[in-house]
Amino acid sequence: MIKKLLIACMFLFFLLSLAAAGFLVWGYYYITRDLPQLSSIEDYRPDAVSSVYSRDGTLIAEFFEERRYPVKLKDVPDFVEEAFIAAEDASFYEHPGIDLISIIRAMIENFRAGRVKQGGSTITQQVVKNLLLTPEKKYKRKIKEAILSYRLEQRFSKDDILEMYLNQIFFGNTAYGVKAAAKLYFHKDLNELTLGEAAMLAGLPKAPTRYSPILNFEIAKRRQHYVLSQMVKARFITEEAAKEAEKQEIKVYKASYNNIYDAPYFVAELRKELKEKWPEFDIDRDGLKIYTTVDLTANHLVEAALKRGLRAIDKRRGWRGPAGFIADADLDRFIEQYRNKIPETIYPEQIYPALVTGRRSGRLFVTTGYHSGIVDVAAAEWAHRKVDSAGRVVWIKPDRVIRVGDIVEVSLPKKNVPRELKGEGVSREFSGQLRFQLDQTPELEGAVVMLDPHSGEVLAMVGGYDYRRSKFNRATQGMRQPGSAFKPIVYLAAIDRFGYTPSTIVYDMPRTFRVGDTVWEPGNFDDTFLGPITLRSALEKSRNLVSADIISKIGVDAAIQYARKLGIKSPLGENLSLSLGSSEVTLLELTRAYGVFAAGGVLFDTVLTREIIDRDGNIIYDAEKDKLKRAKQVVDENSAFIMANMMKGVVQHGTGYRARVLKRPIAAKTGTSNNMMDAWFIGYTPDLAAGVWVGFDQKKRIGEKETGGRAAAPIWVDFMGKYFNYRDKVEYEKLLKEAKAESERLGIDFTPPEKLEPLDFKVPDGVDPYWVNRHTGTLTDKDDPDGIFEYFRKGTEPPAATATSSATDYLESPDL
Structure with missing residues (x-):
């Protein structure tokens, strides 16, 4: 009886084992039937920033969807690598892609919480999640992640996987990848980072917003402490080094969402040209280096001259009056209303809104929010001509029109910048009175x-x-x-x-032109006529x-x-x-x-x-x-x-x-x-x-x-x-340098080169010069006070005497 029972139990165990094996085989097939292929990341080329440079090599813009600057692992300092390994996966170089102890710990925590709360992911698993799977927290996805992580470890080296991880992860502050994070958070390259900064960066991938040193500096410092303690635990650094790193001053910067740093109109036109001429490139992903034709010196001179010119014309049109009014000259309301137009540092020749806080004897007392000053309205003669939106002009005395509480526009002339500031910007720390001038932003373009x-x-x-x-x-x-x-x-x-x-x-005489059934009678700008010329x-x-x-x-x-x-x-x-x-x-x-x-x-x-150079250095x-x-x-x-x-x-x-x-x-x-x-x-x-x-x-x-x-x-x-x-000046300095080098080479006394003369238009071989009378157009000589040196195509020079017939022929025109 016992023997039969034992046989039955063994048979049942066999059936259950067979069923379990079948279930596992089916489950493995079910889970892996739609797994992504690892071949998709064999040539890992993450999206990268395309950089745009002026003709002298200055960075003027960046094009991107994800702000990433891919970096090779050999170019990442060891302590930076170690900070990330200690923070995210201390046994990274030991496990086969998954860490069973971490997974079991995460499962227990999730069971207690009644929801998927903790992942227990290795660095390899995070690479799989970011590159091959979705970030959803479900058990099915976690199983796929584990399988793929194991397979990934069989195909790629640990260093390859770590390089993918450091380039792929999001750090917040618009930064993707560790190089972008160093650049955007600290304005440094990777080899310039301190241990404290590296530890702070390593703490970010887990929760970029929560651990952001920009948004939550104290929480970021606690996370930094955790990373440093993990580095000590992993014997990457000593306790003394960790303590020194925690004491290091950390200065962080908020990234600008602006991707155009100079010559914006040029860059915007360039972007259109790139998309039209080279549609095969994805300029927001391909990591190109684009060298342009723009000369920043010329562009800056043009920008400044255009602003000056438009302001001058706008002033000739007249003053448009106050831009607004704030009751009781309430400074807090003014700052709130004009927050985006009143920086803490103001610069010469820039136009800013100002609140009138007082007036006396043709002068206004104003504040730009963080700077106070005086405006001599009487000196603004252009403002006596007031123009309304319809273009109607009235003559006024602006000091009698402007009230306390009015918003006017002012600028700080360069000559009025306090001497101790040496012509630079005036920060909010400056407590003196500034001498502004009345100004206005032109509507003209x-x-x-x-x-x-x-x-x-x-x-x-x-x-x-x-x-x-x-x-x-x-x-x-x-x-x-x-x-x-x-x-x-x-x-x-x-x-x-x-x-x-x-x-x-x-x-140059009045004429009427008939075009079909219509008549056209053009005139000259000055309504005069010069006759034969x-x-x-x-x-x-x-x-x-x-x-x-x-x-x-x-x-x-x-x-x-x-x-x-x-x-x-x-x-x-x-x-x-x-x-x-x-x-x-x-x-x-x-x-x-x-x-x-x-x-x-x-x-x-x-x-x-x-x-244009691609990310591999090829000129395309x-x-x-x-x-x-x-x-x-x-x-x-x-x-x-x-x-x-x-x-x-x-x-x-x-x-x-x-x-x-x-x-x-x-x-x-x-x-x-x-x-x-x-x-x-x-x-x-x-x-x-x-x-x-x-x-x-x-x-x-x-x-x-x-x-x-x-x-x-x-x-x-x-x-x-x-x-x-x-x-x-640049050309002459270049010539001067060459002349000095030549004199030294030949061992002779240095003689400064002559001043460069401006180029004139090159005379082609197919034209001949003649002296002609400016008024009659006939040939003359250099002694003629009305003579000019004129060029003609060979054989087309004018006659020596006035040809009246040619004038008559010219006037004979068809009735159009």
Whole structure:
């Protein structure tokens, strides 16, 4: 009986064992049937930040979805590795991927809590969770995690797994990976970290928000203590070292969510270009190094000049009055209301809102929230002209209009910065009275582009007064009427194809043009007429009637064809008013078109990117190697030179006279659209082209007499003058250094090199110079007081005497 019972029990045990084995096999199959393949991480390449650099190598922007800077384990200091191992998985180098003791401990804790509270995960399991599985806390997922962790350990080395972990984990403060964490929390590279900082970082992955030293410094310090004690326990460091590390001062920084650090309009345009030209790259994930064309010195000069220029024009329009009012001049309410506009440190020439707290004898007592000062309103003569939103002007005395409690805008002139601060910013610790001036932020907008006409490289691009105020790039997206700035294209067509020369006599006289059933009667800006003049004089004086007459003779299609040759792609109206700039274009394309004159008739594609390097160090794009493909001879070099030589006259004798102050060869043209809604100035030298546009986003009159010559040209002169001086100084210092090295090498006395002379436009072989009379266009000699040195294509020089027949022929035009 006992024997039978024993046999039955053994048989039952066998059946149960078989069933259990079957269940385990089924369970293993069920669990592993949809496990991710480890091959997906064999070539582990985490998302990485793409870095953008200016032409001198300065970091100006970063593109990313996850802010990560991958690092090799060999470049991570040993004590940093050890801090993470001690904090997260002390037996990392001993277990096969899972730590059974930790798992059992976690299961007991979870059972007591009645929910999944603790994971007990090893570093390997955390890698699996982050790279292969979801972070959900369920037993099924934990089993998958354990299986995959074991398999991962069979395929990868411990160092490989640790490297994946240190690069993948999230630290809070926008940081992914240990290198980003060091950079963002401490503004340090990994090899600059202290033991205390490393321990604080190692404590973050478990709960980045809870243990954040930015949000909860005391809790972060307790977590740091735990990590250091674990390092002592693991014999990575001594107790003395741990105590010293805890005493170390920790300074942490909150990461900025801003990813553009300089030249924002340029960077935004660059990002669009990268996506359009290289769609195969994911610039937010691929960890590229992108070297650009932007010259930060030029861009900074442009930004400052545009701000100064727009403020000056805005002041000529008039004062708009107080920006607001706070009853009882309540300082707390003011700070709360203007919190984002009143920094604790203020800088010269920047505009800030200020609360009027008192007034006496033409002076205002104001506070910017953290700084108090005085404003001499009587000195702000521009503010006596008050303009309302409809543009109506009344004359006032601002010191009688401004009340206590009003909000006005002020700035701190550089000359008024306290001497002890040496012209730097004024922090809130400064307790003295500052001497502010009344100011106002212009509503007016503007844009500037500077490029190298011999490569198409954009050196500077500023698309508005302030990128924080408006991200709309008026240099590339703003479609506006160029007015007379379009005329050089019409003149080019006449010279290049239709036999005109700088001395061709044209007639600045009232004319009526019939186009079908309609009549067009253009006029000149000054409502005067000069009669018979040379083509050069017509361009210098920007005579509308001449441009209209030329296009009526050569045909609108010819003008459009030449605009296309020069790279203008915007829609152009097929009408005679095109000659006066009635069709809208962008600043960039018109500046690029002028660059063709400087480049001897060669058009280059616009270039923002000089070089792209992938994360492995391979050069995947080089603009220099692509340069010849981007160059196209679109206009005869002789015609291009003749246009440049004529347009120099616009500066020397015409509407662009303000640029004469720079005392170097400059060719340019002003432009003003109907009712003075747009003001343009586009100028170029033999090696630079730059354009300025000024106007309102919602089209309206800029102001009385605010032409291209008055509103836009001073901005151009401001930044170009400073940039010329900077560049000349750099070039001369380079020449000086070379001369000194040469004298030392030859053992001779050093002689400083001569001052560099500005380049003039190169004269091509296909033109000949002649002395001609400025007024008649006929040949003369150098003794003629009205004689000028003019260039003509070979065989097109004018006659020695006035040819009346040519003038008669010119006036005979078809009835259009």
